[in-house]
Amino acid sequence: MPDINIKGPIISSDEAWIYDWFGIENVNPKVVHDAIAKANGEKLDVYVNSGGGDIFAASEIYESLRSYKGDVMIHVVGLAASAASVVTCARESEIAPTAMVMVHNVSSYAEGDYRDLKHESEVLQKANKTIANAYIAKTGMTEAEALAMMDKETWLTAQDAVEKGICNKISEAHQAQT
Numbered sequence: 001m002p003d004i005n006i007k008g009p010i011i012s013s014d015e016a017w018i019y020d021w022f023g024i025e026n027v028n029p030k031v032v033h034d035a036i037a038k039a040n041g042e043k044l045d046v047y048v049n050s051g052g053g054d055i056f057a058a059s060e061i062y063e064s065l066r067s068y069k070g071d072v073m074i075h076v077v078g079l080a081a082s083a084a085s086v087v088t089c090a091r092e093s094e095i096a097p098t099a100m101v102m103v104h105n106v107s108s109y110a111e112g113d114y115r116d117l118k119h120e121s122e123v124l125q126k127a128n129k130t131i132a133n134a135y136i137a138k139t140g141m142t143e144a145e146a147l148a149m150m151d152k153e154t155w156l157t158a159q160d161a162v163e164k165g166i167c168n169k170i171s172e173a174h175q176a177q178t
Helices: 013-021 030-041 057-068 085-089 114-140 141-150 158-164
Strands: 003-006 046-049 072-081 093-095 102-103 153-159
Touching: 003 030, 003 102, 013 030, 030 046, 030 057, 046 085, 057 085, 057 114, 072 085, 085 102, 093 158, 102 158, 114 141, 153 158
Parallel strands: 003 046, 046 072, 072 093, 072 102
Antiparallel strands: 102 153
């Protein structure tokens, strides 16, 4: 069975060479696409331990996993935070009893006058709604519930993640992956 590791920062494919050069663990859409192509319909196991990263790269990974024709099991083995929590919502998932999920609002950096900052605020609010769609699709919660969870920067234990519906179950036995 092919494995995909969602470990380290989630970055755009064109930035991967920098992380690789410095030996920094990372994941990007190209790595996931290549693994999916090699899987050729076989079951995929996806192991998540990431603090998140680029929401658009995560969105691409999320959609690649959702559209894969074979079975996929996502295993949260450490932290599925921020953009990594979005990836976790792509398919059936299990979470280690010692793992956590964290969801929060999208963030960015901005500079300029009040018009620029107002515009950036509007963009971030729209981005929050797009990210909330992953939680809504996986859990059935309303948009208002998903956005409220994000507004609070919510940290979920394994039990909390299952109760919210972000993960399907707590793993009973887990073999560590490298």
